[in-house]
Amino acid sequence: MTSPLEQKKIKLTGPSMVTANRTWDGVVIYRTAQQGWSANLADAAVVRTSDEARALLAESIADDVGAIGAYIAPVDVKDGGKIAPGNLREHIRSEGLTIDLLPVPA
Amino acid sequence: MYAYDELDRTLINERVSEFRDQVKRRLSGELTEDEFKMLRLQNGVYLQLHAYMFRVAIPYGTLSSKQLRALARIARRYDRGYGHFTTRQNIQFNWIKLAELPDALADLAEVGIHAMQTSGNNMRNVTSDQWAGVAPGEVEDPRIWSEILRQHTTLHPEFSFLPRKFKIAITASEHDRAAIKIHDIGLRLLKNADGETGFEVLVGGGLGRTPFIGKTIKPFVHGRDILSYVEAILRVYNQYGRRDNIYKARIKILVHELGIEKFSREVEEEWKLMGDVGLTLDHSVVEEVRSRFSYPAYEKLPHMPDELKQAAHDPLFERWRKNSVFPHKVQGYSIVTLSLKPVGGPPGDATADQMDAVADLADKYSFGEIRVGHEQNLCLPHVAKRDLPLLWKALDRIGLATPNVNLVTDIIACPGLDYCSLANARSIPIAQELTRRFANHDTADLIGRLHINISGCINACGHHHVGHIGILGVEKNGEEFYQITIGGRADEGAQMGTLIGPAIPYAEVADVIEDIVEAYLALRDRPEELFVDTVKRLGVEPFKERVYATR
Ligand code: HEM
Ligand code: SF4
Numbered sequence: 222m223t224s225p226l227e228q229k230k231i232k233l234t235g236p237s238m239v240t241a242n243r244t245w246d247g248v249v250i251y252r253t254a255q256q257g258w259s260a261n262l263a264d265a266a267v268v269r270t271s272d273e274a275r276a277l278l279a280e281s282i283a284d285d286v287g288a289i290g291a292y293i294a295p296v297d298v299k300d301g302g303k304i305a306p307g308n309l310r311e312h313i314r315s316e317g318l319t320i321d322l323l324p325v326p327a
Numbered sequence: 328m329y330a331y332d333e334l335d336r337t338l339i340n341e342r343v344s345e346f347r348d349q350v351k352r353r354l355s356g357e358l359t360e361d362e363f364k365m366l367r368l369q370n371g372v373y374l375q376l377h378a379y380m381f382r383v384a385i386p387y388g389t390l391s392s393k394q395l396r397a398l399a400r401i402a403r404r405y406d407r408g409y410g411h412f413t414t415r416q417n418i419q420f421n422w423i424k425l426a427e428l429p430d431a432l433a434d435l436a437e438v439g440i441h442a443m444q445t446s447g448n449n450m451r452n453v454t455s456d457q458w459a460g461v462a463p464g465e466v467e468d469p470r471i472w473s474e475i476l477r478q479h480t481t482l483h484p485e486f487s488f489l490p491r492k493f494k495i496a497i498t499a500s501e502h503d504r505a506a507i508k509i510h511d512i513g514l515r516l517l518k519n520a521d522g523e524t525g526f527e528v529l530v531g532g533g534l535g536r537t538p539f540i541g542k543t544i545k546p547f548v549h550g551r552d553i554l555s556y557v558e559a560i561l562r563v564y565n566q567y568g569r570r571d572n573i574y575k576a577r578i579k580i581l582v583h584e585l586g587i588e589k590f591s592r593e594v595e596e597e598w599k600l601m602g603d604v605g606l607t608l609d610h611s612v613v614e615e616v617r618s619r620f621s622y623p624a625y626e627k628l629p630h631m632p633d634e635l636k637q638a639a640h641d642p643l644f645e646r647w648r649k650n651s652v653f654p655h656k657v658q659g660y661s662i663v664t665l666s667l668k669p670v671g672g673p674p675g676d677a678t679a680d681q682m683d684a685v686a687d688l689a690d691k692y693s694f695g696e697i698r699v700g701h702e703q704n705l706c707l708p709h710v711a712k713r714d715l716p717l718l719w720k721a722l723d724r725i726g727l728a729t730p731n732v733n734l735v736t737d738i739i740a741c742p743g744l745d746y747c748s749l750a751n752a753r754s755i756p757i758a759q760e761l762t763r764r765f766a767n768h769d770t771a772d773l774i775g776r777l778h779i780n781i782s783g784c785i786n787a788c789g790h791h792h793v794g795h796i797g798i799l800g801v802e803k804n805g806e807e808f809y810q811i812t813i814g815g816r817a818d819e820g821a822q823m824g825t826l827i828g829p830a831i832p833y834a835e836v837a838d839v840i841e842d843i844v845e846a847y848l849a850l851r852d853r854p855e856e857l858f859v860d861t862v863k864r865l866g867v868e869p870f871k872e873r874v875y876a877t878r
Contacts, residue, residue: 245354246424247378286356290374290748308805310744314376318745320755321671323409323678323726 231271231278235307236298238265239274239281240314241288249314250288252281258288262304262315267296339436346370347429354426371442372428375746381423383435383442387455387473387497388416388699392686395697397438399682405431410682412667412675414701414739414790415494416454421746453477454496456504457700460622461708463656466516467524469499471617472553475608478616479554493561493578494533501819506701508532508541508821509793511578512557517547524550530560530590531582532821534787539579540821542587544594550613555606559598563590623694623709628659631712638716646768647719650730652710661712663693665705665722666729666737670766673755674740675703684725692718702778703739704732734771735779735844736762739790743783743800744807750783752800752807752833757781760837765844774844777858778817793817795859796840797824807833813843813870814862827871831878839874846873 239252243260250258251265259265268274274293281291295307306312313319349366352358358366367373371382383398390398398418402410405427406420413419423431435441453473460468476495498505499516507513513529525547532541548556564578567585582590638644653662665685668674677685685705689697692714693707700706705727710718722728731737738761741747743754758781765771780794784801791797797812808830815824831839844858850869851861862870 242374242378244360245426247374247422249377285359286354289360309807310376310750313745317377319753320673320745320759323669323672323676323681 231275231293233269233271233274233293234295236267236269236296236304237274237293237307238262238267238296238304239277239291240265240294240311241281241291244287244289252277252291256280258284262296262306265296265304267298267304268293336436336439339439339441342370342441343429343432343436346432350425350429367425370428370432372423372425374748375421375742376744376748377746378422379425379428380746381420381428381431381442382413382417383420383440385416385418385440385699386477387453387459387470388457388701389459389470390697390699391438392689392695392697394438394440395682395686395689397435397440399679399686400434401431402679402682404434408680409676409678411673411742412677412699412703412705414703414741414788416457416699416701418699419742421742453480454494454505454510454701456498456500457698457706458504458653458662458708459499459698460620461655461657461660461662462500463654464500465656466499466518468617468620469497469505469514469516471613471620472514472516472526472550473497474616474620475554475613476557479606495557503817503819503821504700506790506793506817506821508819509534509538509790509817510541512560513541514553519547519549526550526553528556528560531579531587533577533579534790534792535577536785537577537580537583538787538792538823539583540823541579542582544587544591551608551610554608555601555604556594556598558604558606559594559601562597562601563593623696625657625660625709626711628711628713630658632659634713634716638719641716644716644719646772647723647728647730648715650734650772651728651732652715655709657709659712661710661715663707663710663715663718664700664732665707665727666732667704667727668731668737668762669726669729670736670762671759672726672762674738674758677705681725681727684721685727688718688721702733702737704737730768731771733776733778734768735765735774735777736771738762738779738781739794740781741783741786741789743781743789747783747788749786750800751802752783752809754781754783754789754798754800757798757809757833757836761840764837764841773854774848775854775857777844779840780815790817791815792823793821794824795857795862796843798836798840801830803830809833809836811836811839811843811874813867814859816859825867827867828875835878842874843870846870 243250253259253264254266294311297305306315353363373380407422411419453476455469455473459470494510495512496505496507496510497514509532515527528545529541530544567581651664655661693709698706698708738758740754740758744750778795780790781798782789782791791799793815799810801808810830812824812826847858
């Protein structure tokens with residue numbers, strides 16, 4: 222994955238969303254169509270043109286208090302409209318680590 | 328151990344309250360992220376994929392049991408119950424909340440630990456040999472000099488705003504365990520013909536996008552002049568340092584572009600020109616710092632106690648002892664490495680419970696002291712040999728007696744795409760798969776010393792360039808691929824590995840490494856010939872052939 226932090230031009234390769242980390246705790250969040258954030262990918266607003274993406278990113282960045290490091294990332298839209306992460310990086314951000322950790326007692 | 332003075336403590340506490348205020352202002356919106364970013368980086372706080380990451384310094388890798396318990400508490404109270412020991416004698420916590428960071432810093436401050444010098448374009452945590460003060464044959468304890476440099480450079484304005492980050496490592500042994508040749512400045516303690524202490528000074532080492540092995544700039548600088556000489560290097564660097572291009576501003580690039588001769592002439596001139604700027608170290612200053620390191624009251628113990636003779640009948644104990652126990656400068660004592668590389672585990676991780684247990688064992692068996700090395704393992708530096716059998720049993724119970732130190736499963740790996748926002752590809756699952764492939768410790772023992780180093784991108788946090796086998800994650804059309812190098816090394820004979828061919832997809836990496844190891848076993852001319860030596864003797868061709876012939 223080329224890091225999206227190096228994202229300069231906005232050029233969509235398919236359906237996309239805006240994602241960031243929540244400022245106070247760092248949790249992964251997604252920009253919703255209601256101009257808010259959700260920790261659930263299912264709530265993400267999906268954009269399909271670069272103009273839409275630019276607008277969504279702009280309003281996301283404008284919320285400097287709520288979120289940090291907003292960027293555009295790909296999503297897969299499945300049959301029935303369910304959305305899934307569009308690449309491995311986003312998969313890991315949304316589903317968590319792909320590795321076994323040492324056993325930590327709860 | 329080292330006793331911090333009052334000034335240090337006041338400084339650390341001031342930084343905590345300052346940061347508490349900054350976080351408050353960030354969360355209320357008074358500070359923008361742009362304004363805040365520098366401030367959080369100065370306190371060791373990065374943003375990763377899932378959360379903030381908090382990096383805490385362990386100066387020259389020395390921890391007291393009390394400090395280790397404090398780290399365990401941080402893991403438990405503010406994180407998910409574990410921490411990750413890094414290649415630069417730091418520990419990282421991966422799931423910390425910004426809102427709770429000031430509390431975490433305050434908890435650490437109580438035991439004299441902090442996160443200064445763990446990030447940003449400043450002088451970083453000065454690293455050293457994890458066996459400092461206990462290694463047989465050491466010139467003298469390098470931590471005294473690490474500490475002098477640390478005091479001089481911490482928060483010194485001139486070192487806080489460098490063109491890029493700046494790293495120094497110090498060793499005092501023939502065998503370099505501090506990887507000084509891949510640091511911006513590497514220092515090797517030695518004595519001159521008159522028996523005076525000084526340093527061979529190396530400059531311009533580093534990995535990343537443009538890797539270089541450090542070169543000797545001066546074969547001997549007297550100990551009393553080391554601060555002024557380092558200062559002269561930094562001044563020349565600061566004058567030239569290309570702040571305009573982030574990839575080029577490291578000192579290694581400058582040294583490469585000017586050539587070591589010209590660079591060293593300029594440093595020499597600057598050094599003369601500087602004259603006496605009050606940096607000459609008085610004998611008394613050095614002795615004052617030395618006096619703040621305390622050494623255990625070792626007993627007079629036999630070289631071969633009965634307990635050890637008896638335990639030698641247990642083959643499992645013997646295997647661990649031969650692998651993880653090393654000679655100590657004091658008779659009757661040993662240095663014990665605690666492998667943080669269990670089969671199937673993430674390299675360098677330790678749970679809070681393990682940290683607490685190690686702290687208890689350190690109190691019981693190692694005068695309350697623990698060390699952290701750049702290979703991402705821990706170490707108990709002063710274990711009486713008679714205690715080894717009991718210590719082994721206790722370590723085994725908490726999963727820290729894997730007898731794989733320096734073997735193929737003692738893998739250095741960066742966090743990679745599972746945690747890191749800069750990653751191209753994952754590192755940890757590759758390491759985990761490899762530890763499963765080579766899970767048989769007898770086979771690993773047969774293979775002998777073999778360091779596998781893995782980085783998830785060109786920043787080289789996992790030191791892939793200098794792994795005997797190096798694995799670098801790259802991206803091809805959105806898929807994870809890995810470049811394999813062989814023949815690198817990080818010790819006194821440091822050199823970069825050589826690429827063996829085109830990058831390999833994720834699913835094939837473990838197979839390829841197995842092929843390389845099998846090729847080595849077939850090619851080595853005797854069992855004692857190490858992997859790196861076989862590569863040196865034969866070059867990469869035979870390995871390349873083996874890997875790509877069938878692919
Ligand atoms: C996950 C968060 C991390 C981030 C964002 C990060 C970022 C970076 C970057 C950008 C560099 C290259 C800077 C340069 O060359 O000027 C670097 C270098 C380095 N990092 Fe990390 N790193 C992370 C974690 C780690 C960890 C966990 C380790 C140890 C296991 C580590 C050890 C190192 C080392 C040793 C270097 C220096 C390599 C050299 O000599 O050039 N880093 N890191
Ligand atoms: S090498 Fe790259 S992927 Fe690995 S931790 Fe460093 S920056 Fe992240």
